[in-house]
Amino acid sequence: MSGDERLRRRLTDFVKAEAADKGFDLCRITGPDSIPDAPPRLADFLAAGYHGTMDWMAETEARRADPRVLWSDVRSVVLFGMNYGPEHDPRAVLAMPDRAAISVYAQNRDYHDIIKGKLKEVATRFAARGGADVKVFVDTAPVMEKPLAAAAGLGWQGKHTNLVSRTHGSWLFLGSLFTTVDLFRDEPERDHCGSCRACLDACPTDAFPAPYKLDARRCISYLTIEHKGPIGPEFREKIGNRIYGCDDCLAACPWNKFAASASEMKLVAREELKVPAIADFLALDDLGFRAHFSGSPVKRIGRDRFVRNTLIAAGNSGDRSLIAPCTRLADDAAPVVRGMAAWALCRLMTPSEFRQFAAGRADDADDDVRAEYERAKADGR
Known part of the structure; x- marks a missing residue:
């Protein structure tokens, strides 16, 4: 192994060790050129109008489809996953009509702030060790984290379009670190959904026109979070008591039963938001x-x-x-x-x-x- 390769290996091992130290459950690496299918899939999604009123998705299409458009100097993309799986089936509250259902991820402190803070700690130490430029992103930037995470081997995009992990099911927060260092890449994870369609059948509003395709305009998470005006009468009864988001397709995933226990850094749900x-x-x-x-x-x-x-x-x-x-x-x-x-x-x-x-x-x-x-x-x- 050459000197350059030894340095790459040390830096690759270092960033993964830092991720574990900061409480992330998964850390894998891919390249900015690893999602060639993402641009046409995104274009089809936008052309069909599935993004609804989320105009920012169309406005950032070029940067979203290719990490190199977002940052031309990026050589490696490090993906991080944190388990936020609930202790109990979150659909139980749906049978309590006087109670409100809030999506599992929103029962905690805002994950954007917590994960970004941890990513910045990893990035600071990594940049100091490797003398590299870095950028960190958590959800709000035009980064297609789910395809990148699949390419890096954290999991695969299930038929509900969310990431599924063999070790953490459908309950993963994602974050990414872009760097100018050429790190060793991990192998992508293959699709393990098979003939299962549990997530598709679980959707109350039929928001999946086909497996691996989501029409956000029919999705309860979109309707209750992103949509600003009155919600269409055709969806109201189907929304039930879901007042912020919807976990039905995630909770229905059979891979959840194989989920490992959460890390010590797991966000703890606020008691008053579990069944308010x-x-x-x-x-x-x-x-x-x-x-x-x-x-x-x-x-x-x-x-x-x-x-x-x-x-x-x-x-x-x-x-x-x-x-x-x-x-x-x-x-x-x-x-x-x-x-x-x-x-x-x-x-x-x-x-x-x-x-x-x-x-x-x-x-x-x-x-x-x-x-x-x-x-x-x-x-x-």
């Missing part, structure tokens, strides 16, 4: 929302979108004790809240109660809110 009461969230004003979700990824969608989601859960609950808080929200300053309050009350009240309630509100100044009352009237309410 819908009623508590309906009472949140903007200040209360910010305080309650301080340090949480939920905070980024804002109070109005969050209450919109919670009102859908209220409407699906059948719990008449929620009529009072929903009535108060029917006069909220935010149109998206008023509209969903009307929908929730239409489902919780008797027809006569709702007609009496709607009589003074059907002339709302907002088009979308008026449409909710008109739709209820057309349905015989």
Whole structure:
């Protein structure tokens, strides 16, 4: 082995050892040229409109499709995985109509901050050891981390389009380190999904037009997090009590049963977010929302979108004790809240109660809110 190869080996081993020391469960390496199928797949996804209102995906298409466009000097891409698997099946809360379901990843502190901090520690020590330039990314940058992670051997992209690991199932946070050093690469992981379609069949809204293809416009995670306006009536009942994200396709993956125990760095779910009461969230004003979700990824969608989601859960609950808080929200300053309050009350009240309630509100100044009352009237309410 030449001197250059010995240095490459030392640096390769060093970055993996640092990753383990900082609490990452997996660390593998690939090159910036390892995902040739990603650009056409991304182009097809965008052309079909599957990205919905996430315009930033189209705006960053070139950089997203090829790491070398994002940074021309990159020679190696180091992928990191952290297990965030729940202790129990997160779908259990779906059978509790008075409770709200929050996606497993959002029951913890914001993983972006924690993982990026750990990655920066690894990057700093690696750059000092190798004299190399480095950049670190966690989800928010235009990096196709899932295809890169598959190319590096962390796992494979399952039929639900998420990464699946033989050792950690479908529960992995991902981060990446780009470097100018030419490190030794790991072998990619092959697809182990076989004929299984558990994740596809688990989707409440049929968001998978085909295996390995996701139409985000139908995905509950997209609808409750990314989508800003009223959520279409055709999805509301199917959303159930999911107020932030959806774990159904992840939780259905059979590979979860082989998942190893989480690392010591595993993020611990906040107790009050495991099975929270819908009623508590309906009472949140903007200040209360910010305080309650301080340090949480939920905070980024804002109070109005969050209450919109919670009102859908209220409407699906059948719990008449929620009529009072929903009535108060029917006069909220935010149109998206008023509209969903009307929908929730239409489902919780008797027809006569709702007609009496709607009589003074059907002339709302907002088009979308008026449409909710008109739709209820057309349905015989």
